[in-house]
Amino acid sequence: MKLIQIERKQTKHRNALHYILDAWDEALANGVEDDTLATAALFTALSALVDNHGEEAVSALTERLAKRIEKGEFSVGHITH
Numbered sequence: 001m002k003l004i005q006i007e008r009k010q011t012k013h014r015n016a017l018h019y020i021l022d023a024w025d026e027a028l029a030n031g032v033e034d035d036t037l038a039t040a041a042l043f044t045a046l047s048a049l050v051d052n053h054g055e056e057a058v059s060a061l062t063e064r065l066a067k068r069i070e071k072g073e074f075s076v077g078h079i080t081h
Contacts (some may be wrong), residue, residue: 020041049061
């Protein structure tokens, strides 16, 4: 049963990522600069996380992100679909 829940969660995340990437591509095609788009996306994502989990949890998450960024975990170039 646990495996089915994990697969459903992964499918939801994959579908959400496709929506984000489609919107990203559309914004770029309409002249929005990628840096501006990234800043807006981060603000939107962090705001949603704070609404759902609170400031302390999101603060802890962002502290862990620094180490992941330094390790190169996000240095894979633009994700394509």
